[in-house]
Amino acid sequence: MRAVRVTKAGGPDVLEVADVEPPAPGPGEVLVEVGAAGVNYIDTYQREGIYPMDTPYVPGLEGSGRVTALGEGVDGVAVGDRIAWAETLGSYAEQVVVPWAKAVPVPDPIADDVAVGALLQGMTAHFLVTDCRPLNSGEIVLVHAAAGGVGLLLTQLATAGGARVIATTSTAEKAELARGAGAAEVIDYTQVDDLAAEVRELTGGTGVDAVFDAVGRTTFDASLAALRKRGTLVLYGAASGPVPPLDPQRLNAGGSLYLTRPKLFDYIDGTEALRARADAVYTEVAAGRLDVRIGHRYPLEQARTAHEDLQGRRTTGKLVLLPS
Numbered sequence: 001m002r003a004v005r006v007t008k009a010g011g012p013d014v015l016e017v018a019d020v021e022p023p024a025p026g027p028g029e030v031l032v033e034v035g036a037a038g039v040n041y042i043d044t045y046q047r048e049g050i051y052p053m054d055t056p057y058v059p060g061l062e063g064s065g066r067v068t069a070l071g072e073g074v075d076g077v078a079v080g081d082r083i084a085w086a087e088t089l090g091s092y093a094e095q096v097v098v099p100w101a102k103a104v105p106v107p108d109p110i111a112d113d114v115a116v117g118a119l120l121q122g123m124t125a126h127f128l129v130t131d132c133r134p135l136n137s138g139e140i141v142l143v144h145a146a147a148g149g150v151g152l153l154l155t156q157l158a159t160a161g162g163a164r165v166i167a168t169t170s171t172a173e174k175a176e177l178a179r180g181a182g183a184a185e186v187i188d189y190t191q192v193d194d195l196a197a198e199v200r201e202l203t204g205g206t207g208v209d210a211v212f213d214a215v216g217r218t219t220f221d222a223s224l225a226a227l228r229k230r231g232t233l234v235l236y237g238a239a240s241g242p243v244p245p246l247d248p249q250r251l252n253a254g255g256s257l258y259l260t261r262p263k264l265f266d267y268i269d270g271t272e273a274l275r276a277r278a279d280a281v282y283t284e285v286a287a288g289r290l291d292v293r294i295g296h297r298y299p300l301e302q303a304r305t306a307h308e309d310l311q312g313r314r315t316t317g318k319l320v321l322l323p324s
């Protein structure tokens with residue numbers, strides 16, 4: 001079968017399409033024909049070696065497709081069923097073996113690319129605003145990179161919960177998308193000298209209740225400075241690079257601030273938690289209350305271009321690879 005393969009850590013050019021042996025499902029696993037593989041920022045961290053990987057490997061943690069064979073002892077799913085997954089390496093391929101306990105059923109009205117667009121990024125947006133920093137109606141939050149995969153979903157969920165979203169984006173087109181997702185105000189953070197001052201002005205000098213920041217190095221200081229007293233900074237990624245070590249005294253000086261650095265996999269810990277969260281997101285999508293924007297569909301051969309576009313800030317919404 002065709003798959004993307006990485007033989008050494010490096011830039012996007014280490015992503016090569018190769019013919020590899022198709023996998024076979026072991027006990028508790030299912031074989032899937034991949035309909036769409038999700039491209040996520042974590043794939044770039046793994047490719048670059050920021051998260052060390054054993055090589056060679058087939059990248060991609062996320063996908064959606066149809067079950068074609070069952071391993072021993074698999075119960076509750078049949079050949080032909082549609083499933084999706086968000087934590088199974090090897091998804092940039094025509095076929096992948098997925099542990100059934102790490103998979104979720106996909107409701108029929110949801111297409112493969114949308115199922116993928118809603119899963120890792122959708123569950124991330126969901127855990128951030130429901131469990132990590134539950135939002136109350138009337139709260140004001142700052143969402144960075146609001147036209148991105150997570151950003152658009154997070155903005156919609158926060159707005160639906162009654163929060164007022166101040167968004168940041170880097171272009172007018174992205175600003176328009178953020179507004180469409182519900183952002184009340186959008187700041188082009190590439191054009192302002194003092195982002196925190198802009199945010200304070202929009203909040204009558206008070207600052208925001210929470211900041212959702214996955215940009216990291218370039219936004220971190222402004223994010224802290226934009227918080228109200230006892231506000232929370234949710235640092236959930238590092239698209240611009242990792243944040244340097246921090247003196248906790250800064251949280252004191254900023255007004256008894258809270259800082260958390262969460263990851264999705266701690267919030268979908270176990271099959272029940274995973275399926276409950278996926279179901280919550282898919283229910284919103286199927287009901288038309290959560291719009292999943294597929295920013296770009298690439299053939300498997302263009303995985304390299306997908307990574308370049310993602311890291312080059314040229315994308316909006318979800319990127320998917322289509323194996324066939």
Ligand code: NDP
Nearest residue numbers: 041145148149150169170214236237238239240263264313
């Ligand atoms: P996005 O689609 O949001 O793409 C990243 C965006 O970040 C860009 O489009 C860009 O938006 C913004 N950005 C700002 N500065 C830079 C920079 N120097 N280089 C690249 N991008 C920059 O990606 P995802 O939705 O896939 O992921 C968003 C973030 O969420 C990532 O940091 C990822 O690691 C994190 N994440 C964390 C999870 C967790 O469990 N903690 C789970 C899933 C994702 P703009 O042009 O508007 O500035």
